[in-house]
Amino acid sequence: MSRQNLKHVKALAASAIVASCIFSPSALADTPAGLEDMLKTAVANGDEALFDTLVGTALKTWPASRLDILQAAAAIEPNWIESDFAQEVADAKAAAEEAERKSRARGLLYFLDPSLWNTTAQFGAATSTGDTDEQSVALGIAMSRDFGDKWEHDFNLDFDFARSQGATTRRRILTRLNTTYKAWDDLFLSNYFEADFNRFSGFDYRLLDSVALGVRLVDTDRQKLRLEGGPGVRLNKFEDDGSTSTEFLGRVSSTYELKLTDNIDFKDQASMIFGTGSITFDNRATFGAQINSSLAARLSFQVQYDSDTPVDAAAWDTLTRATLVYKF
Numbered sequence: 005m006s007r008q009n010l011k012h013v014k015a016l017a018a019s020a021i022v023a024s025c026i027f028s029p030s031a032l033a034d035t036p037a038g039l040e041d042m043l044k045t046a047v048a049n050g051d052e053a054l055f056d057t058l059v060g061t062a063l064k065t066w067p068a069s070r071l072d073i074l075q076a077a078a079a080i081e082p083n084w085i086e087s088d089f090a091q092e093v094a095d096a097k098a099a100a101e102e103a104e105r106k107s108r109a110r111g112l113l114y115f116l117d118p119s120l121w122n123t124t125a126q127f128g129a130a131t132s133t134g135d136t137d138e139q140s141v142a143l144g145i146a147m148s149r150d151f152g153d154k155w156e157h158d159f160n161l162d163f164d165f166a167r168s169q170g171a172t173t174r175r176r177i178l179t180r181l182n183t184t185y186k187a188w189d190d191l192f193l194s195n196y197f198e199a200d201f202n203r204f205s206g207f208d209y210r211l212l213d214s215v216a217l218g219v220r221l222v223d224t225d226r227q228k229l230r231l232e233g234g235p236g237v238r239l240n241k242f243e244d245d246g247s248t249s250t251e252f253l254g255r256v257s258s259t260y261e262l263k264l265t266d267n268i269d270f271k272d273q274a275s276m277i278f279g280t281g282s283i284t285f286d287n288r289a290t291f292g293a294q295i296n297s298s299l300a301a302r303l304s305f306q307v308q309y310d311s312d313t314p315v316d317a318a319a320w321d322t323l324t325r326a327t328l329v330y331k332f
Contacts, residue, residue, distance in 0.1 A: 036062060036065070036066050036069060036073070038266060039058070039062055039073065039076065040076050040080065042058055043055060043058055043059070043076065043077055043080045043081070044080055046058060047080060047081045047084070052084050055077075055081065055084050056084070056086075059073065059074075059077050059085070059089075071092075071093075071096055074089050074092055074093050075093055075096075077089070078090060078093045107120070115151075118147075120149060121147045121148065121149045122147065122148045122149060122331075123145070123146070123147050123331070123332040124145070124146045124147075124329050124330065124331045124332070125143075125144070125145050125146075125329070125330050125332070126142070126143065126144040126145075126146075126302065126327040126328065126329040126330070127141075127142070127143055127144075127327060127328060128141075128142050128302075128325060128326050128327030128328060129141065129142060129325070129326055129327075130142040130164050130323055130324060130325045130326075131323075131324050132164070132174065132321065132322065132323045132324075133320075133321065133322045134308075134318040134320055134321030134322060138166050138168065138173055138174060139166065140164045140165055140166030140173075140174045141164070141165050141166065142162070142163070142164050142325045142326075142327055143162070143163040143164075143165075144160070144161060144162045144163065144327070145160075145161045146158070146159065146160045146161075147159040147160075153186070154185055154186050154187070155183070155184070155185055155186075156183070156184040156186070157181070157182075157183050157184075158180075158181070158182045158183075158184075159179075159180070159181050160178075160179070160180045160181075161177070161178070161179050161180075162176075162177070162178045162179075163176070163177050163178075164176045164323070172203070173204075174203070174204065175201075175202075175203040175204075176200075176201065176202040176203065176205075177199075177200075177201045178198070178199075178200050178201075178202075179198065179199040179200075180196070180197070180198050181196075181197045181198075182194060182195070182196050182197075183195045184218075190219055190220045190223075191217065191218065191219055191220075192217075192218045192219075192220070192230075192232075193215070193216070193217060193218070194215070194216045194218055194232055195213070195214070195215050195216075196212070196213070196214050196215075196216065196236075196255070196257075197211075197212065197213045198210075198211070198212040198213075199211050199212075200212075205243075205313070205321075206242065206243055206244070206313055207240055207241060207242060207243055208241040208242065208243050208246070209240075209241050210238060210239070210240050210241075211238065211239040212236060212237075212238045212239075212253075212255075212277075213236055213237060213238075214234055214235065214236025214237075214253070214255040215234045215235065215236065216232040216233050216234030216255065216257075217232065217233065217234055218230055218231060218232030218233075219231055219232070225263070226262070226263050227260070227261060227262045227263065228259075228260070228261045229258070229259070229260045229261075230258070230259050231256070231257070231258050232256070232257055232258075233254070233255065233256035233257070234254070234255065235252070235253070235254055235255075236252075236253050236254070236255050236277075237250065237251070237252055237253065238250070238251050238253055238277070238279060251279040251280045251281075251282070252279075252280060253277050253278055253279040253280070254277070254278045255275060255276070255277045255278075256275065256276055257273070257274060257275035257276075258272075258273070258274050258275075259271070259272075259273050260272045260273075266294075267293055267294045268291070268292070268293050268294075269291070269292050270289070270290070270291055270292075271289070271290045271292070272287070272288070272289045272290070273287070273288045274286070274287040274288075275287075279312075281312060282310065282311050282312035283309075283310075283311045283312075284308075284309065284310050284311070285307075285308065285309040286306070286307070286308050286309075287306065287307050288304055288305070288306040288307075289304065289305050289306075290302060290303070290304040290305075291303045291304075292329070297331070298330060298331050299328065299329070299330055299331070300328070300329045300331070301326075301327075301328055301329070302325070302326075302327050302328075302329050303324075303325070303326050304324070304325045304327075305322070305323075305324050305325075306322065306323040306324075306325075307320070307321075307322050308320070308321045308322075308323075309321075
């Protein structure tokens with residue numbers, strides 16, 4: 005086969021492969037699904053012609069994702085990307101840095117501006133066992149943001165509510181804020197704050213704050229695992245008599261993330277708290293399926309245990325949620 009014919013065959017094959025991603029739900033994401041893997045394969049085989057063809061076909065197929073495609077290609081093999089494309093990526097980086105500089109100059113508004121946070125909202129149903137055995141409405145909001153290369157902030161708010169025969173049978177608001185400082189390559193420092201208002205748990209509220217030293221044991225494109233642990237303090241207000249107690253504690257936690265396919269992911273978050281005379285365990289496993297660039301389906305199962313619950317409150321609780329998640 006001649007070199008010219010071989011080039012045409014490669015172009016046709018690349019076009020078919022890339023075009024097949026159009027019908028994938030995640031193809032509407034910023035970087036088209038599967039494109040990075042194909043580019044990496046071309047680099048691994050030393051096939052620069054196929055690399056160029058894949059980039060060109062992707063740019064024609066997804067013009068709205070032009071910058072993301074070029075940035076992905078430049079990150080994989082900067083020496084193979086065309087000079088005009090490389091300049092486009094460099095200009096975009098410079099513009100982003102300048103916009104970041106101007107945004108920082110706003111002072112406090114730089115940190116509070118909601119448009120700079122990655123925000124998702126979820127709505128669905130939940131079923132629980134333990135203190136309440138019933139079905140309920142599940143609402144939630146999550147916000148995350150990186151500040152430079154060192155700081156990460158994650159905020160989550162979950163709300164579960166149910167009524168039966170005119171009476172409220174479940175009402176829980178759970179707020180979590182985790183701040184991470186990546187001081188070293190694989191080690192980091194974090195501060196975790198949690199406010200739990202669970203109407204039928206025996207507590208009016210529980211406030212927890214802990215600091216920790218953590219380590220990233222696995223950090224790849226497909227899976228991530230991190231562990232952390234450290235001291236903290238928890239304030240409890242009891243529902244029956246309104247009294248409060250303060251306990252010093254140790255908290256250890258793990259976060260595992262696995263990308264099963266381009267569209268399906270799994271995440272497991274577990275924590276154990278060793279208080280003064282009590283042990284609290286919490287594990288939440290979540291499966292997510294991306295429907296399009298803005299919408300995803302999520303199924304989660306949560307198990308909680310408290311060895312020192314108030315009288316008439318269950319030690320074990322479970323909560324299963326099925327929700328739709330919208331990304332702003």
